[in-house]
Amino acid sequence: MQLLFHHVALIVQDYETSKTFYCEVLGLKILAENYREERASWKLDLALADGGLLELFSFPNAPSRPSRPEACGLRHLAFRVEDIDAAILQLEAKGVEVEPVRIDPYTQARYTFFQDPDGLPLELYEVSNTLK
Structure with missing residues (x-):
């Protein structure tokens, strides 16, 4: 399968x-x-x-769903981007608060988090063209 x-x-x-x-x-x-x-x-x-x-x-x-700290269920929704800095600038220009960029210790990829209107954690994960 x-x-x-x-x-x-x-x-x-x-x-x-x-x-x-x-x-x-x-x-x-x-x-x-x-x-x-x-x-x-x-x-x-x-x-x-x-x-x-x-x-x-x-x-x-609809009932609220506990999401922090580390509740069972969906942890976050991640979106793949090629240029995280450009994506962050676009979000911030529209009033979205974005956390500082972090480095994945295993892949060395750059990533960050922001929230949707309901507080759902959303992630931007930078992936180069060769690593898709």
Whole structure:
């Protein structure tokens, strides 16, 4: 069996705020947007440049999920970038706070973290063209 990445699904607290963040701040393209009346829920399908998908869902009164420190479950969502410095400048220009760049002690790759509107940790991981 060969497993390939397809998508990540996120439940967001404020649909419009998260839609703006992922589309306008991160620049993801909308593939489909549907309101599911029977669930009072939006579903937004967003395209990543490598063909992966990010799904955003809204649900009324969704419970908060503990995320720190080191709770079980999704730890963070990482995005691969070729130029981390340029990506950081783009985020900061849009008002996003970004942590200082760190170095992965095993791969020597550069990475950093920032948060989405719900506080989900997002990572930028710098990968050169030869290491994809």
